[in-house]
Amino acid sequence: MDSFSSLMDGFGTALTPTNLLFAFLGVLLGTAIGVLPGIGPAMTLALLLPLTRGLDVTTALIMFAGIYYGGMYGGSTTSILLNTPGESASVVTAIEGNKMARSGRAAQALATAAIGSFVAGTIATLLLALLSPIVADLAVQISPADTFSVMLLAFIAVTSVLGSSRVRGLASLGLGLTIGLIGIDATSGQQRLTFGIPELASGIDVVVVAVGLFAVGEALWTAAHLRRHPVQVIPVGNPRMSRQDWSRSWKPWLRGTAIGFPFGAIPAGGAEIPTFLSYVTEKRLSKHPEEFGNGAIEGVAGPEATNNASAAGGLVPLLTLGIPTTATAAVMLFAIQSYGIQPGPRLFATEPDLVWGLIASLFIGNTVLLLLNLPLAPLWAKLLRIPRPYLYAGILFFASLGAYASNANTFDLFLLLIIGALGFMMRRYGIPLLPAIIGVILGPFAEEELRQALQISNGHVSGLFEPMSIVVYVIVVAILLIPLIRRFLPSKSPTVLAEAAHEIDEAHHHHGTTDAVSVEARTSSEERGPDPR
């Protein structure tokens, strides 16, 4: 039980009064910001990042773990009470959760979400603790060529999420990679895309990109289409679940964990597919299928557990390979890097205190979340009533503050507005944000690995093809070809995945969170000509 004793050491690191205080503060702030309409977990992290700047590494990461869980739970609260998910992973929660809220069971929906998140988060963090050292051991041996191939897989996977347009995903990835290229090339010392502007030589700060795309883009986009009449917020009572609620919830929690963790752990996808799979599974297994669509508690319990388990699973590739699979994980990666620590296979060997402290603080954050959010649910619901001019003015205020504080440079404020305008355009034309942010953060690393791999092979392209990377490239090609294959095998018996895909399309259509509808998403019969991927 090597992991076990390391984990205990981790608790030793994390469980100091100061760190506990910051864990509480993190959960509190994370939930408070995350619950605000229009703010998802990634934006919450990006906005709160400057607050951790003055802290030492361990404390900062512990506070971050709190913000992370708080932000995710805040998003679920918004979904349930307003029927408007802040991010794609909580689209499913909104389907049944809001129906429950409308029939006067908002408190129960929030409770099953909170307890389910706690159960799933705890089990998944335990799995993370057991699995990560093993993955890290394996990953130490992988070469730059392999790492590059996995990063390529991550790029392709985030652009190919079910239910969205691939060409727009690739457009977003290309824009992100371009932003990542700006600055001095570390290997050759050449300036790239700086146009002689000295402020660009060190590259664009990731905080500026993330805050610009998420916060400023969101504020501008919403301002252009602001709803002028007040939104209906459903009042929340004291969250207390009946015996029946419990007996209907615990199995979905466990099944959700089982579905979510593996999907999060593979460097592909994110939380959208597993939450839909969980929804479909619960619908099939439920003794009350007729309640689905009218507020079935299983439909909240399962997907919420899945969401949290998948988030914890996502930390496996993040910590062991340095590869983020969600926007939230991407911001997290940047936060860790800003302390001069590079997540990757060697992290477990070089920074054991830090890693195990972080994993222990995930347990703590999760527990604090439960303790804090069950009693405070009615208070969070009140935050949803904040007048909209103040809400969006506040977002711009804190976005400017965060961007300026990271480098004390006015130039960053102008950049912030330009990137915000880019975020506006992307929202207007259904270009997803996730590939861009992954491209900005991961692009420079992928280039470094590629060039190292070619340096080792003396410039021969064959050096990129090693046993493991070949397997990964096959997967990449398979992902790229799926739409083509689906076209040649027209509508076979509806599998669970196909059903999930259909549900995703429907829900997207309904909520408009989707990234795009494109020709390829339609039925294949009218399709001819080149594949618009």
Place this chain on the structure above:
Amino acid sequence: MTVAPRGSTAEQGRSELGVALFLGAVGLLVVISAILIPASRIARGPVGPSAVPLVVGGLLVVVSVFLAIDVLRGGRGEPEGGEDVELGGGTDWRTVALLAVAFLSNALLIEPLGWPLSGAILFWGAAFALGSRHYVRDAVIAVVLGVGSWYLFVLGLNISLPVGILEGIL
């Protein structure tokens, strides 16, 4: 205010072609600037600094073509929804422009006036742009936020923010 309402697909399609054009232009810019990178003296390894920009720029150009094809065949990027978003009314450019002014005035004033005041101007201006007409209440909130966040960052977090003309007072 000039954007056509949803449903007028011809107008929407034309404007989305602009996105394809933008992507293509960025792609070309990346490619050209990669070609113009001079040979490096301290280069290490067989792959120079221009290889990856060429691929990324190429990707953008190819994507712009496919996007244009997709748009011409009737594919549409769906505008993002949200809690406070009401699609269908067209874009309210006046609010966006006022917000940009508030934002830029903070960027220009932060060093001469200091964050407590420039941030307050940003908040007040943004709230005004978004339709709040409680001038005094907004100003009080704005100043409290500006001064409060300055104290939080400078004293609480040890991150320096410009104090500007309030030097000696705060």
